[in-house]
Amino acid sequence: MYQARDIRAKVPAASRQRILDQGREVLGVEAQALTLQRDALDEDFARAVELILATQGRVVVSGMGKSGHIARKMAATFASTGTPAIFVHPGEAAHGDLGMLLAGDLLVVLSSSGATPELGPIMTYARDLGCPIVAISAQRHSPMARLASAAIILPKVRETCPVNISPTTSTTLMLALGDALAVATMSMRGITRAELERLHPGGHIGLRLLPVNDIMHVGDRLPLVVATTPMREVLLIMTEKSLGIAGVLDGDGRLVGTVTDGDLRRNIDRLLNSVAGDVMTRHPKTVPDGTYAEDAKAILAANKITALFVMDHDRPDTPIGLIHIHDFNRIGMN
Template sequence: MMLAMGRDKAAAGDNPARNIDILACGRAVIADEAEALEALTHALDDSFVAAVEALMGTGRRVVVSGIGKSGHVGRKIAATFASTGTPAFFMHAAEAAHGDLGMIMRGDTLLLLSLSGETRELKQVIAYAAEAGITVVAIGSKPTSTLMRLADVKLVLPSVREACPENISPTTSAIMMLAMGDALAIAMMNLRGVSRTKLNMFHPGGTIGQRLTRVSALMHGKDELPLVARDTPMRDVILKMTAHSFGIAGVIDDGGKLIGVITDGDLRRHADHLLDADAFAVMTHAPATIDVSSFAEDALQTMEEGKITALFVTHALDPRQPVGLIHIHDILRAGMR
C-alpha cells in the first residue's frame, strides 16, 4: 500500500537511519494493536451475547457515554449503531450532571465506556441509571472497578500494554474499545436483518450513498433503448447504434423480449460479412442483464467481470423484458470509482 506524502521524496531520504526508526516505530504500534485485537477476539464470551441482547432489548434508544479518549470512541460507536439500524446517540459524561441526564428516557439502555471504571462523571450517570431503572452495559478494563461492579452487563477488555512507550496514553486500549463497539453494532445489524436497502435509507449521501445507488436511478429509460428486431439488416443496426451512442443494441423477438445484444466487439468479429448479415446472425445470445432494483455497484461489478461497458436492465417479474439500459459511464459519472 502506498501512502501519500506531503513532502518531497528527496527529503525523506536525507536521513536513512531516521527513516528506518520511524518506520519501525509505526510498524511496532500497528503490530501491538493487531495483537491486542487478537486477544480481544479470544476474550469474547457469553457477556458479549448478553450485551447484544440488552442493547437490542431496549424499547427506545442506546445512549452512549464516556469522557476523554473513551468519549471520542463513544461518539464513533454511537454513530455506527445509528447507521446500522440501532437508534443511538452520544451523551458527554461531563455534561450529564448539568442537565443532559434528562436526555435519557425510560426504556433506553446506557452503554458506558471507561477504561478505569472510576471516572467521577460516569459514577453520577450510573447512579442516575440505578435510580431510574435504566439498564447499563459497560465496556472497560478493570473488572473490580465501580463501573463494572454496578453495570448490568460487563464487557471487560483484555489487559494489554498500551502502544505508547510510557504505557500511559490510551492507544491499544482505545482500539480494542472501538472494535468492541463495532462488533456489537454488526452483531445487532445481523440479528435485525438490516439489508442494503435499509442502509441506503440511512446513508443517502457521501461515498456510501453512492455505493448504494440503485440501477433505476441511473439507467436510461425505455424510450431511449437501442432495440432492433432479429431480422434487421446490419446496416440499419449500425445506424441505430450510432444514433444512441451506447456501443450496444438489443435484439428482441416479436414479443419484445430480449434475445441477444450486438456490441462494438460483435461488429469487429463479423467484419468480413457484416453488411450481408442480419441482427440475429451477429448478436451475442443470452446476454448479461441487470435487474432494475439492483445496486449500481453490482452493475459495475458485472460489467468489469464480463469486460463489457453496458447492460440492459430488466425486471425480476419478466427477466427478458428490457426496461432500461445502464452504461459504465453513467456509473462513473455518479462517482463510483
C-alpha cells in the same frame, strides 16, 4: 508562493528505519491485544447484545476524554446499522443534559479505569430510571463495572506509548468492541441491505447500494431493434443512442441477443447485407432490475464488457433499461 520542502532529505536513513520499526511495533501490539480481546469475550458480551436488542428506546453512549471520542464513534456506528443511538458527554450531562436520557433507553459507558468521576451522575440517573447499563472497562471490580447490567472487560495490555500512559491500545479495543456490539446486534435483528441503503443515501456507501434502476437508461434512450432489422438501420440507432450496443428483440419483445461494436468489427465484410439476427451475439449478459450498482459494475468488469441490459423482474426476458460503464463514472463510482 509557499513551496513544500523535501523533509526526507533531513532524515537519515537509520532514523527512517527506526520510525518504521516504531510504527510496526505499535500495530503489532494492538493486533495482539485485539486477539486477546476476541478470546476473552464471555457471557457479558452476549448479555450486552441481548439488552440492546430488548431496548425499546435508544442506545445512549458516554465516555470522557479519548474514551469519549470512541463513544461518539460507537453511537454513530449503532445508528448507521439500524440501532437508534446518541452520544451524551458526561460532563454536560451533569449540567442539564441528563434530560437526554429517557426511561426505556440503554446506557453504554466507556472508561478504562472504570472510575471516571464524570460518569457517576449519568450512571446514577440511568439506574434511577431503570435503564440497563453496559460498561466497557479494564477493571472488573471497578465501581462502573459493579453498577452495570453487563460488563465487558478489556484484557490486561500495555498502552503503546513509551511510558504506558496515553490511551492507545485500550481505545483501539474499545473501538473494536463497539463495532462488534453493533454488528452482532445488526445481525441478530436481520438488518437487510435494503434497510442499510435507506440509512446510507450519501457518499460512496450510498453509491454502492444504489439500485441500477436509479441510473439506467430507459424509454426512448434504449437502443432496441428486432432480429429482422437491416444492419444499416441498426448502425443508425447505435449511433443515435451512443451506447455502443443495440438489443435485439423477437416478435414478443423478448431479448434474444445484442449487437455491439465488437460484433460490427467481426462482421465488417458482410455487414451492410445483413440483418440484426445475423450479426448479434446470443445469450447476452443481463441483470434483473433492482440489482445493486456495485454488483452490476462487477459483472461488467468480470466479463470485460461495457453495457448490460436490465431485465424486468416479473418478465425476465424483457429489457426495461440499460446500464453502461460510463454511467458509473458519471455518478462518481469509478
